[in-house]
Amino acid sequence: MGEGRNDSALAAVYEAKRPKEVAALYDRWAETYESDMATAGYRHPTICLALLTRHLPRGASPILDAGAGTGLIGEWLKIVGYPRVEALDISEGMLAQAARKGCYDALHHLALGGALPFADDRFAGIVSAGVFTSGHVGAEGMDELIRICRPGGVLVLTVKNTIWEEGFAARVAELESALVVARLEETEPYVSMPGETGTIPSRGLVLQVL
16 A cells, blocks of 8 residues: 555645545545556655565565555556465455455455464564554554564565654664574665655665564
8 A cells, every 4th residue: 555646645645744645535536546646756665676576585474565545556566476365454445345356365354563363473574565654653652563484584675764764764673683583685765656746755765573
């Protein structure tokens, strides 16, 4: 899910203050989300896919698409050889669009940022594109993702620069010092939607759970 159409929808999502408000905005956007984001040149899903395939062996299972939206990444993960993929999203409307693709083995209507109803060490890898951004989730969302990712597994995240500078970078450094995660890769900042004006850059981040 990410970054409406495009200017007005995107601005509203970024300015939302409560999870229910975010969910309602995405519900209303669900039917045109993919076409709008394609027009904007949305890069996060492609970059996340590339990072995941570089750091997680083909066939690793299961994978969680955390903030799956309409299923852009889930569809590709199946194609490139990850046999079991589950989706999590705050928006029922987005999950309904994702379900039509038939690429997810389970759909979870949940919000990131709080406790998640999954067992420890459940997932081999977790990918989260466009979620750690304005109006969505900050560094507080990482702890649960780490808990439910098994040791040796990876988290592949995109992080908007404003979130990165407002505590995310410091939290990653703390987790590294505590030997909870290892930073496998961090991309240079890039513009996630070249078709949008004034887009604040983001970066891709790969963390291995220790």
